[in-house]
Amino acid sequence: MxxxxxxxxxxxxxxxxxxxxxxxxxxxxxxxxxxxxxxxxxxxxxxxxxxxxxxxxxxxxxxxxxxxxxxxxxxxxxxxxxxxxxxxxxxxxxxxxxxxxxxxxxxxxxxxxxxxxxxxxxxxxxxxxxxxxxxxxxxxxxxxxxxxxxxxxxxxxxxxxxxxxxxxxxxxxxxxxxxxxxxxxxxxxxxxxxxxxxxxxxxxxxxxxxxxxxxxxxxxxxxxxxxxxxxxxxxxxxxxxxxxxxxxxxxxxxxxxxxKSPIQSDGKRIISRPDYTKHSVSFDICSEKNSHIVVTKRENKNEFKIVKKSIRGDLYREDQGKT
Ligand SMILES: C[S@@+](CC[C@H](N)C(=O)[O-])C[C@H]1O[C@@H](n2cnc3c(N)ncnc32)[C@H](O)[C@@H]1O
CATH class of the missing domain: 3.40.50.150 (Vaccinia Virus protein VP39)
Incomplete structure (x- = not known):
């Protein structure tokens, strides 16, 4: 450019x-x-x-x-x-x-x-x-x-x-x-x-x-x-x-x-600016139900580690962090 x-x-x-x-x-x-x-x-x-x-x-x-x-x-x-x-x-x-x-x-x-x-x-x-x-x-x-x-x-x-x-x-x-x-x-x-x-x-x-x-x-x-x-x-x-x-x-x-050819998304789009604290991340996803997600470090350390790097527009996968 x-x-x-x-x-x-x-x-x-x-x-x-x-x-x-x-x-x-x-x-x-x-x-x-x-x-x-x-x-x-x-x-x-x-x-x-x-x-x-x-x-x-x-x-x-x-x-x-x-x-x-x-x-x-x-x-x-x-x-x-x-x-x-x-x-x-x-x-x-x-x-x-x-x-x-x-x-x-x-x-x-x-x-x-x-x-x-x-x-x-x-x-x-x-x-x-x-x-x-x-x-x-x-x-x-x-x-x-x-x-x-x-x-x-x-x-x-x-x-x-x-x-x-x-x-x-x-x-x-x-x-x-x-x-x-x-x-x-x-x-x-x-x-x-x-x-x-x-x-x-x-x-x-x-x-x-x-x-x-x-x-x-x-x-x-x-x-x-x-x-x-x-x-x-x-x-x-x-x-x-x-x-x-x-x-x-x-x-x-x-x-x-x-x-014209349907393509299934493998996650849900994050549609709000994530709210980060030391112990949790919360955000809204584009979904017809359960659209507010809160991920805490205490309940799911691996998922928290991944999700805390997410920004609006990224995909959230429910099973991310699970081994
Ligand atoms: C803001 S510019 C965007 C240009 C380019 N699509 C981009 O994203 O950089 C809007 C463009 O749409 C064109 N445009 C708007 N209405 C139009 C119409 N009815 N027919 C043809 N061109 C049109 C303008 O001439 C201009 O080139």
């Missing part, structure tokens, strides 16, 4: 007005449904990649690592609102996809993706076939979408009015769907609504949900929502562009990974 930072920084010369445009875009991202987040400038699209894109790649990286068995089989991807190809650059660290299609309304983002693909992926073996469809994906007919192993919607529903009206048609040609949204109540709301629609289309949840029968313990909660947090390193250039001093940031996200 540092090579990409340097390449973008030197080719899309950053001056005061470009940095201000980026700050304006970040401001708009704080309430994307109400402000103009449309990017029609090549420099801004390039700077997005090494600022927002970099943090989102950190989140994608985490999700891919947690479900590497599933992502290993992915050969073709359709990325709706793929921006500068963020998901392509996240996935290629783990494997080479054969075909990646970005369905994107901004020609500036498509242009930057093509430049980055030429610079960083053109010598990939086997070659990756990268193409784009320049359009508003909400108006795309399913016959115009290529058949794919996985379709992705990453931080894009939050920018659309009524993003879910067309989801059933958009996923028609996919075996799996990955949705990532900001880790806010409204991001989670988009995820839960999308999950209902995808269940109707015959998809089953791979992650993060581990409760059975489509139950969600946080669906009607007034004080919490399903989200996770990833600590992502910040490069020197990113710190400069974001006016930040810390060498890292925390990216909150909500996500959903679904497949």
């Amino acid at each position: 540092n090579d990409m930072d340097d390449f973008i920084y030197s080719n899309y010369l950053v001056n005061y007005s470009k940095k201000k445009n980026l700050e304006r875009l970040f401001c708009a991202y704080q309430s994307p449904a109400h402000r103009n987040t449309y990017v029609n400038d090549h420099s801004l699209a390039a700077l997005y990649m090494i600022t927002r894109g970099r943090s989102i790649i950190g989140v994608m990286d985490k999700i891919i690592r947690q479900h590497i068995d599933v992502f290993r089989d992915v050969e073709s991807v359709v990325d709706f609102g793929g921006g500068p190809g963020t998901f392509l650059f996240a996935l290629r660290k783990f494997k080479t996809v054969n075909k990646y299609t970005n369905v994107e309304r901004s020609d500036a983002f498509i242009g930057i993706m093509n430049v980055l693909v030429e610079e960083f992926l053109s010598s990939s073996a086997p070659p990756i076939h990268v193409e784009s469809i320049s359009c508003n994906y909400l108006k795309l007919e399913s016959q115009d979408i290529p058949i794919n192993d996985l379709c992705v919607f990453s931080y894009t529903f939050c920018e659309c009015d009524n993003p879910l009206v067309s989801i059933s048609g958009l996923v028609e040609k996919s075996n799996m769907v990955l949705i990532i949204e900001p880790g806010t109540p409204s991001g989670f709301n988009n995820i839960i609504q999308a999950r209902d629609k995808l269940i109707e289309k015959g998809f089953s949840t791979i992650a993060p949900c581990t409760a059975s029968n489509g139950f969600c313990p946080l669906r009607d909660s007034e004080s919490d929502w399903c989200h996770f947090v990833e600590r992502v390193d910040r490069s020197r250039i990113q710190r400069h562009l974001k006016n930040g001093v810390l060498g890292y940031e925390y990216e909150k996200y909500s996500y959903l990974l679904m497949s």
